[in-house]
Every structure is written in structure tokens, then in C-alpha cells.
Amino acid sequence: MGVLDFLLVARMRRLIIGWAMMVGLGVALALGVVLPTKYESVAKVQVDSIQRNDLTGLVEPRVRVAEYLGQQAAVAASRVVALKVIDMLVADGALVLADYESRWRKETGGELVAGNDKRLWAADELLRDLQITANDIESTLELSYRAEDPAQAARIVNAFASAYMETIIDKKQRQFSRKAASFSDETRSLADDVNRAQDELAAYREESGILPLGVQKIEAAEVEYAALTARLAEARADEAEALSLLRQAQTTPRDQLVNFxxxxxxxxxxxxxxRLAAVAATLARIADRFGPQYPDYIEAAREKASLEQNILQSIIDRADYATRRVVALEASAAQMKADLTEMQTMRQKYDLLENKVSASQDTYNLVATRSLQEALQARVDSIDVFLLARGVPSSKPATPPFWIVVLLGVAAGAAIGAGVAVFIELYEGRVRSAAAVRQALRTQITGEVTQPRRKGGFAPRLFIRKTA
Known part of the structure; x- marks a missing residue:
């Protein structure tokens, strides 16, 4: 098809082209007038990707930063934050709730029921134009808001950032306040435990009547007991030797005790x-000279018997002394052992009570220190969030420029108009010949049927049936 043919076709279809252009121009003008121009303002908030271990209290990096930022984004886009934004804007005079009343009544009916509040509805309307983008690499939240007024967009996005940070800080403060209150209760309980342990120690001191026992005192008692045990062993050996000597003396004849x-x-x-040796010699000399009937002999014999009895009695006394010494040392050792055992038991109980007091005091000091830390954390003004960039009024609109909107409208309208015009022409147009139908539909024609002329002067139409 040449240029002349194209112009000829365009001339023949001038109504269709005119209709398409008219529809396109109308759509373009409608979009340009109806589509509002909106400006976008962006605020950026830094969220710390660290966390505090509840058990150790140490600060450590978060493992799932993306999930944490997703939670923070949900908090920033929540109705709680939006309600705080409403309160801030109303307090600053940047927003009037009465402006939303007509739309609220139109869309909700204006019935004052649970959940259908004008303030809640206005908060939901603000959330529609709010977009939040989380960046887990930078650990930031980007809040963007679109409005027809650039200054209003900046005010609202800054209000959202402030309300979000205030919500996070308030949440942290309540959390740390609860922990501090819990630690306070635990501190009081531990203080009572310390007092009870000290009372038990004082009562035990008063009951036993002792002062704190040192390690040196018990060691001295153990050394003394060991020395007494050694003396007892030595005494038992002496007793055994004395008894053995006594048995030998008792079996020895009396006349041989002089050599025992x-x-x-x-x-x-x-x-x-x-003395017995001297008396025995004297007795033998008297017996040799005068005989056993001599008075001096009788006196010497009596003295000899007495000395022999003295020797045996000295051995008996020595054995008896050894026995009594062993009995006395055994009694002393038993008493000292009982005293040492009681002293060790007393020391163990005393040490146990002292350790209980010390452990209670250490636990109390630890919990008191942690409670002070939690109380200080509860008073911190900014904890985990920082405002990196405030929203400023934008000089360029976020929506496309007016001429782009017009061009898009012209293209869309022209397409719509052309489609409608072609549909109308095909619906109302006539089939000129069988060859035209064959060329358009690429099928064979089995025959032509002439439609009877209708009343009203309409020209007959051709009904074409396709081959199977």
C-alpha cells in the first residue's frame, strides 16, 4: 500500500479517525483534570541492629536483622502510631478533624459504634498514603508520604517518624520499668533472705555460746588430739610390756627374783x-656358821622374804600404773575426740550459716545492681532509634508531569476510540462481496443468501456460512 492509498483510506475513514481523536483528547483532558498532583516527602530512621541478652545483660548483634526491621516497619505503619500522628498534627494546628467528618459520614454512615470513630478513620486515611521501606544492610527504615501539599507531606512524614520513635521508646521504657519493678520485688525478697540468714547465724551463736571459730583453733585441737593419741599408743605399749613382765615375775621362783x-x-x-643380794649373802654365811635355828638367820630369812615380796609388788604396781595410765589416756582421748567432733560440727554449721549469709548478700548486691541498671535504662530518652534525615517539602511532584499525563491520555483515548469505531463499523457495515469475505476470514464460501428487503428501505445483507 502506498502513501496515496493510505491517504485514500484515511479519507474514507475520516469519521473513525475523528472519533478516535476526539475520544483521546477527552480522556487526556479528563486525566489531566481529575488526576491530582502529589508531592512525596521522605524521612529516614536508623534502627540499631543490636540486642541485649536478658540473662547476661550483654549487648550482642542481632541474628535476624531483616525480621527485626520487618517488625519495626509494622510498628511504624500501625494504627497506634497513626493515632499519635493525628494527636500531634491536631495539637500543632496542621490538621483539623472536622475536615474529615463529611467523608467519614459518607463512607461509614457516621454511626458512633465500636471501631467507627472519626479519629480512627482519619488515622487509617493517613496510613493509605504512607509507604515504609526497610533496608537490612543499612539497618534503616525509610518513611515516605504523599500529599497534594509538599509542606503537609513533610509535616506528616516527620510526625510519623517522631511518633514511631516515641512509640519504640515508650515500649522500651515500659519494658524496662516492668523489669525494674520485678527486680525491686526480687530485691526485697532477697533482702528478707539476708535478714533471715543473719538472724539464724545470730541465734546459733547465742544458742551455742561461741564466737566465730577460726581455722587455727581447730588445727590446734587436731594437733593436740594427735599428740594424745600418740601418748595413748605409747601407754598401751608400756602396759603390754608391764603385764608381760608381771606374768614372767609371777611364774619365776621367789629365790630367783634377785636376778629377775x-x-x-x-x-x-x-x-x-x-638389798636382796646382800641379805641372801648374809643369810648363807649365817647358815654355814650357826645353822637355820640361829636368831639372826631367822631375821635375815624374814627380811629376804620381805624383799622378794617388794620386788614382786613393784612389778605389780608398775603394771597397775600402766593400766591406769592407759585408762586415763583413753578417757582423755575419747573426751577430746568428742570435743573435736563437736567443734568441727559446730564449725561446719557456722561456716554453712556464714556462707548462706554471704551468698544471700552477694545475690542481693547483684540483683540490686541489675535493678539500678534497669531503672537507669527506663529513664533513657532515646534507646534504639535515631532520626537520620527529616522530611522536607519536595519541589518536584511525585506524580508524572501534566504533559505526560496528557500524552498517555491521548494514546489511551485514541486506542479506545479507534476500537469503538472499528467495532461500530464492523457491526453496522456491509459485506461487499464474497471475495472480500474470503480474503478477510481466509475461508471458502459455499454460497450466497440474499436477505429479503426489510421494511424501512434497508439494503439487503449477505449471510455467509463457513464450511465445516
Missing amino acids: PLPDDAIPGRQAQM
């Missing part, structure tokens, strides 16, 4: 042996 081996400590026996 006595220990060095048996001084009376040894002296009696020395």
Missing part, C-alpha cells in the same frame, strides 16, 4: 634386788 631382769624405771624393785 627389771627395766630401768622400776627403781624400787632394782633397789630391793640390790
Whole structure:
């Protein structure tokens, strides 16, 4: 098809083209007038990607930053924050709730029921134009708001940023306040435990009548008990030796006691042996000269028997002394052992009470310090969020310029108009010939049926049936 043919076709279809242009121009003008020009203002908030361990109190990096920022974005886009924005704007005079009353009554009916409040509805209207973008790499939230007035957009987005930070801070303060209150209750409970432990220690001191026992005192008692045990063992050995010596002396004939081996400590026996030896010699000399009937012999014999009895008695006394010494040392050792055991038990109980007091005091100090930290955290003005950039009035609209809107409207309107015009022409147009139908539909024609002329002077139409 050449240019002349195209112009010829355009001339023949001038009504269609005119209709399309008229519809396109109308759509363009309608879009240009109806579509409002909006300005966008952006505020950026820094959110710390760190957290505090509840058990240790240490600050550590968050593991799931994206999820945390998603939660923060949900908080920023919540109705609670929007209501605070409404209150801020109304207090500053930048917003009047009466301006929303007509629209609120029109869309909701204006019935004062639960959830249908003008203030809540206005907050939801503000949230429609609010967009929040979270950046987990920078750990920031970008709040953007669109309005027809650039200054109003900046005021609202700044109000949203301030309300969000205030909400987070208030949440943190309430959280730390609850923790501080919990720690205060725990501190009071621990203080009572410390007082009870101190009372138990004082009562035990008063009941036992002792002062704090030092380690040196118990060690001295243990050393003394060990020395007494050694003396007892030595005494038992002496007793065994003395009893053995006594049994030997009792089985030894009396005339041989003069040569009986006595220990060095048996001084009376040894002296009696020395005297017995002299008396025995005298007795033998008298017997050789005068005989056993001589008075001096009888007196010497009596003295000899007495000395032999003295030797045996000294051995008996030595064994008896050893036995009594062992019994006395055993009694002293038993008493000292009982005293030492009681002292150790007392020391253990005393140490246990002291450790209980010390542990209670340490726990109380730790909880009191943590309570003070939580109380200080509850008074912090800014904790986790920082305003990096405030929203400023934008000089360029966020919506496309007017001429772009007009061009888009012309294109859309022309397409709509052309489509409608072609549809009308095809609906009202006539089929000129069978060849035209064959060329347009690319099918074969089985026959032509002439429609009877209608009343009213309409020309006959051709009904074409496709082949199977």
C-alpha cells in the first residue's frame, strides 16, 4: 500500500479517525483534570541492629536483622502510631478533624459504634498514603508520604517518624520499668533472705555460746588430739610390756627374783634386788656358821622374804600404773575426740550459716545492681532509634508531569476510540462481496443468501456460512 492509498483510506475513514481523536483528547483532558498532583516527602530512621541478652545483660548483634526491621516497619505503619500522628498534627494546628467528618459520614454512615470513630478513620486515611521501606544492610527504615501539599507531606512524614520513635521508646521504657519493678520485688525478697540468714547465724551463736571459730583453733585441737593419741599408743605399749613382765615375775621362783631382769624405771624393785643380794649373802654365811635355828638367820630369812615380796609388788604396781595410765589416756582421748567432733560440727554449721549469709548478700548486691541498671535504662530518652534525615517539602511532584499525563491520555483515548469505531463499523457495515469475505476470514464460501428487503428501505445483507 502506498502513501496515496493510505491517504485514500484515511479519507474514507475520516469519521473513525475523528472519533478516535476526539475520544483521546477527552480522556487526556479528563486525566489531566481529575488526576491530582502529589508531592512525596521522605524521612529516614536508623534502627540499631543490636540486642541485649536478658540473662547476661550483654549487648550482642542481632541474628535476624531483616525480621527485626520487618517488625519495626509494622510498628511504624500501625494504627497506634497513626493515632499519635493525628494527636500531634491536631495539637500543632496542621490538621483539623472536622475536615474529615463529611467523608467519614459518607463512607461509614457516621454511626458512633465500636471501631467507627472519626479519629480512627482519619488515622487509617493517613496510613493509605504512607509507604515504609526497610533496608537490612543499612539497618534503616525509610518513611515516605504523599500529599497534594509538599509542606503537609513533610509535616506528616516527620510526625510519623517522631511518633514511631516515641512509640519504640515508650515500649522500651515500659519494658524496662516492668523489669525494674520485678527486680525491686526480687530485691526485697532477697533482702528478707539476708535478714533471715543473719538472724539464724545470730541465734546459733547465742544458742551455742561461741564466737566465730577460726581455722587455727581447730588445727590446734587436731594437733593436740594427735599428740594424745600418740601418748595413748605409747601407754598401751608400756602396759603390754608391764603385764608381760608381771606374768614372767609371777611364774619365776621367789629365790630367783634377785636376778629377775627389771627395766630401768622400776627403781624400787632394782633397789630391793640390790638389798636382796646382800641379805641372801648374809643369810648363807649365817647358815654355814650357826645353822637355820640361829636368831639372826631367822631375821635375815624374814627380811629376804620381805624383799622378794617388794620386788614382786613393784612389778605389780608398775603394771597397775600402766593400766591406769592407759585408762586415763583413753578417757582423755575419747573426751577430746568428742570435743573435736563437736567443734568441727559446730564449725561446719557456722561456716554453712556464714556462707548462706554471704551468698544471700552477694545475690542481693547483684540483683540490686541489675535493678539500678534497669531503672537507669527506663529513664533513657532515646534507646534504639535515631532520626537520620527529616522530611522536607519536595519541589518536584511525585506524580508524572501534566504533559505526560496528557500524552498517555491521548494514546489511551485514541486506542479506545479507534476500537469503538472499528467495532461500530464492523457491526453496522456491509459485506461487499464474497471475495472480500474470503480474503478477510481466509475461508471458502459455499454460497450466497440474499436477505429479503426489510421494511424501512434497508439494503439487503449477505449471510455467509463457513464450511465445516
